[in-house]
Amino acid sequence: MIAAKMAWGNLFLHKAKSLLLGTIMCLGIAILFVGNSLIDTAIGGLRKMFVEGFTGDLMVTGPTAFPTTIFGETAGGEQVIPHIAKFPDYEKFLASEKGVAATLPLLGGQVEMGLGEQVIGRGSAFGVDVERYKSFFSGNVTIVDGAWPNKGDPAWIVISETSAAMLSRAAGKKIGPGGKIILSAMGDTAGIVIREVKVAGIVRFNQSNQQLARISLVDADTMRDLLGFASLRDTAVKLTPDQQQFVTAFDPGSLFDNPAPAADSTAQSASAANAGAASKPESSAAGIVPVPAWQYLLVKLDPGASASKVLADLTKYSAGIDQGDHVQDWIAGAGTVARTAVTIRLIFDLMIFIVAVIVIMITMNVLVVSISERVPEIGTLRALGAKRQFIRKMILLETTFLAVLAGAFGLLLGYFILLLMKKSGIAAPNLYFEAIFAGKKLVPVISLSGAIKAFLWIFGMSILSSLYPIALALRIKPVVAMQGE
Amino acid sequence: MDTQNQYVVRLENVHKSYALGKTEVQALQGVSFDILKGDFISIAGPSGSGKTTVLNLIGCVDTASSGLVSVLGQRTDTLNDEKLTALRHKGVGFIFQTFNLIPVLNIRENIELPALLDGTDLGMSKSEREEWVAHLIESVGLEDRMNHKPAELSGGQRQRVAIARALVMRPPLVLADEPTANLDSATGESILELMKRMNREFGTTFIFSTHDAGIVAIADHVIRLKDGKVVENRRVDEKAAV
Numbered sequence: 099m100i101a102a103k104m105a106w107g108n109l110f111l112h113k114a115k116s117l118l119l120g121t122i123m124c125l126g127i128a129i130l131f132v133g134n135s136l137i138d139t140a141i142g143g144l145r146k147m148f149v150e151g152f153t154g155d156l157m158v159t160g161p162t163a164f165p166t167t168i169f170g171e172t173a174g175g176e177q178v179i180p181h182i183a184k185f186p187d188y189e190k191f192l193a194s195e196k197g198v199a200a201t202l203p204l205l206g207g208q209v210e211m212g213l214g215e216q217v218i219g220r221g222s223a224f225g226v227d228v229e230r231y232k233s234f235f236s237g238n239v240t241i242v243d244g245a246w247p248n249k250g251d252p253a254w255i256v257i258s259e260t261s262a263a264m265l266s267r268a269a270g271k272k273i274g275p276g277g278k279i280i281l282s283a284m285g286d287t288a289g290i291v292i293r294e295v296k297v298a299g300i301v302r303f304n305q306s307n308q309q310l311a312r313i314s315l316v317d318a319d320t321m322r323d324l325l326g327f328a329s330l331r332d333t334a335v336k337l338t339p340d341q342q343q344f345v346t347a348f349d350p351g352s353l354f355d356n357p358a359p360a361a362d363s364t365a366q367s368a369s370a371a372n373a374g375a376a377s378k379p380e381s382s383a384a385g386i387v388p389v390p391a392w393q394y395l396l397v398k399l400d401p402g403a404s405a406s407k408v409l410a411d412l413t414k415y416s417a418g419i420d421q422g423d424h425v426q427d428w429i430a431g432a433g434t435v436a437r438t439a440v441t442i443r444l445i446f447d448l449m450i451f452i453v454a455v456i457v458i459m460i461t462m463n464v465l466v467v468s469i470s471e472r473v474p475e476i477g478t479l480r481a482l483g484a485k486r487q488f489i490r491k492m493i494l495l496e497t498t499f500l501a502v503l504a505g506a507f508g509l510l511l512g513y514f515i516l517l518l519m520k521k522s523g524i525a526a527p528n529l530y531f532e533a534i535f536a537g538k539k540l541v542p543v544i545s546l547s548g549a550i551k552a553f554l555w556i557f558g559m560s561i562l563s564s565l566y567p568i569a570l571a572l573r574i575k576p577v578v579a580m581q582g583e
Numbered sequence: 584m585d586t587q588n589q590y591v592v593r594l595e596n597v598h599k600s601y602a603l604g605k606t607e608v609q610a611l612q613g614v615s616f617d618i619l620k621g622d623f624i625s626i627a628g629p630s631g632s633g634k635t636t637v638l639n640l641i642g643c644v645d646t647a648s649s650g651l652v653s654v655l656g657q658r659t660d661t662l663n664d665e666k667l668t669a670l671r672h673k674g675v676g677f678i679f680q681t682f683n684l685i686p687v688l689n690i691r692e693n694i695e696l697p698a699l700l701d702g703t704d705l706g707m708s709k710s711e712r713e714e715w716v717a718h719l720i721e722s723v724g725l726e727d728r729m730n731h732k733p734a735e736l737s738g739g740q741r742q743r744v745a746i747a748r749a750l751v752m753r754p755p756l757v758l759a760d761e762p763t764a765n766l767d768s769a770t771g772e773s774i775l776e777l778m779k780r781m782n783r784e785f786g787t788t789f790i791f792s793t794h795d796a797g798i799v800a801i802a803d804h805v806i807r808l809k810d811g812k813v814v815e816n817r818r819v820d821e822k823a824a825v
Contacts, residue, residue, distance in 0.1 A: 099699070100688075100692070100696065100699040100700070103687070103688070103692070104685065104687055104688065106687075107686075107687025107688065108687055110687075111686060111687050474681075474683060475683075475685065475686075478677075478679070478683040478685070479685075479700075480644075480668070481642065481644050481671060481677050482671070482672070482677065482696065482697045482700065482748075483668055483669070483671050483672020483673070483697055483700050483752075484668075484700045485665065485668055485700075486664075488700055575644070575645075576644040576668075576671070577639055577644040577645045579644065579677070579679060579683055580635055580638065580639055580642075580644060580679065580680075580760055
């Protein structure tokens with residue numbers, strides 16, 4: 099009690115020192131509080147947008163040279179992301195993994211959209227099982243025109259609201275439900291593949307950005323054809339008798355005035371496969387049940403489940419399968435935008451660390467000066483019978499009081515700054531920031547945990563910076579009391 | 584008289600040297616004396632004679648280079664820092680030349696301070712302790728100043744506070760290093776009278792250092808030092824022992 103009283107009194111006795119340190123701590127805590135809140139808000143928004151709308155919490159992708167994103171961006175330069183060969187094994191494993199709420203298979207790639215021979219747009223398309231997709235991302239997708247296709251409907255596309263507007267503008271007429279458009283894509287093995295699809299509906303992604311708002315959903319088999327996985331479809335292609343006859347009789351060599359030998363069935367079957375015209379999946383010929391191709395397997399976790407644990411389990415399982423698949427979290431899956439946000443957080447943390455070191459040095463210096471000014475007082479206390487613990491306690495309490503006082507003012511300052519920001523929001527200056535802000539404006543979320551974190555950080559720094567001055571104080575011998583004030 | 588058990592302080596052939604740059608200063612050279620319980624002792628001598636060094640050794644705030652220092656029956660060279668602190672806390676009261684009051688505490692708190700260090704309870708309840716502190720404040724005549732801060736008091740008043748603080752733990756021994764050096768002669772005289780009264784009232788042994796020959800006379804035991812050696816050691820009713 100007396101130590102606390104002396105510590106409190108010393109704060110006011112040495113006003114200049116207290117004011118200097120208090121101001122540093124106050125500003126530090128305010129900057130931390132505001133900075134962390136802004137970054138937490140941005141990352142939280144991004145996380146919500148991606149996890150609930152596009153990537154899920156975790157993701158398994160096919161064996162690319164380097165990990166890829168949901169948009170197929172990869173440093174390996176693969177045109178098409180390979181499919182996950184042991185897809186059913188993953189699904190089986192995840193079905194028994196604790197904390198996993200749902201899984202979603204997905205295909206993805208870049209497609210060109212056209213009307214007849216007129217190209218009217220380009221963009222990302224996801225090949226999906228419509229029922230599972232709707233269920234997995236139920237909170238993020240709303241049909242604004244037309245309807246969701248039914249399971250088994252052939253060759254359909256659901257265009258995003260943004261894409262529909264852009265396509266309509268390019269086409270000079272409304273592109274909407276009931277219409278047909280041509281999709282084409284360049285696959286790894288199949289060359290350019292062209293498919294006609296029927297527009298089933300127009301969808302709105304409730305949370306999206308410029309890139310995400312242009313994604314279209316296509317039935318999985320059409321997407322497989324476009325990506326060159328025609329032999330790994332859910333269902334066999336149904337050809338009309340004319341088409342069947344054409345494929346059977348077609349001689350590729352005739353295109354080059356060089357008829358192929360009758361025995362060259364390989365070329366024929368390859369051609370058929372390339373054209374997506376195989377009458378049945380290739381493996382069935384060997385009596386093996388074909389596994390439909392999926393490039394991505396998204397994983398949604400239960401609320402409160404440990405993503406790092408499931409990620410670790412899944413990574414271990416994937417390594418055991420040894421197919422070269424990649425297992426990653428939503429940040430890696432989301433790509434540049436999320437990585438940038440996380441990088442900004444790292445840079446901010448690094449800056450905070452550097453500033454913290456400087457603050458600790460300044461605080462320590464001021465405290466050392468303060469201790470040297472109080473040598474006779476500390477010596478007197480020691481002479482009167484104060485143990486070293488008492489001196490330690492007194493200085494620690496002094497630092498604690500200062501940190502608490504400065505912390506309270508700093509938190510108040512930070513709170514008011516955040517309130518001002520919240521009132522007007524911070525407008526994204528460009529599309530890039532719009533992506534990072536997960537919207538046109540960043541409206542900071544004021545969180546108690548952010549405030550506590552900022553306070554603990556400053557408190558920790560204060561304690562850390564008082565350790566050396568305390569060590570100096572403990573070295574003061576009681577004999578100095580006899581040497582006068 | 585068997586004085587063996589009456590000694591509160593005993594110094595035997597004590598040497599103390601300090602390093603001053605590259606030279607070694609001999610502050611004490613073979614100092615020996617005994618101090619009896621309840622005495623009012625003056626350690627006299629000119630500046631640099633070793634008075635403060637003797638008080639430092641008796642007060643357990645410094646250690647001898649050689650020789651034996653025994654305080655309240657304990658050889659100080661055998662005690663570690665913790666035990667020396669405890670011995671100072673419970674056995675020795677200090678009155679400093681520059682008062683050394685804690686500026687952020689008021690007079691009552693300053694006096695009570697030693698009793699509040701490290702949860703010492705003095706073997707009395709809080710109310711008894713407060714009563715004892717009030718009695719000390721009254722004894723030094725500062726009842727009307729007890730809520731003031733040291734900065735609001737005169738030098739003489741501050742030294743009265745220091746005397747009360749030195750007595751709050753009821754120590755058998757109080758050390759005063761030139762207690763009147765920073766006071767005018769009238770105030771200094773009143774301070775010495777107060778110390779003498781406390782010596783009689785509580786039976787506490789007072790050892791004070793001074794270079795003022797005029798105030799030595801108040802002591803009933805005078806130890807005079809010169810160049811780190813005892814040149815006179817006498818009780819007022821005895822001839823010089825050295």
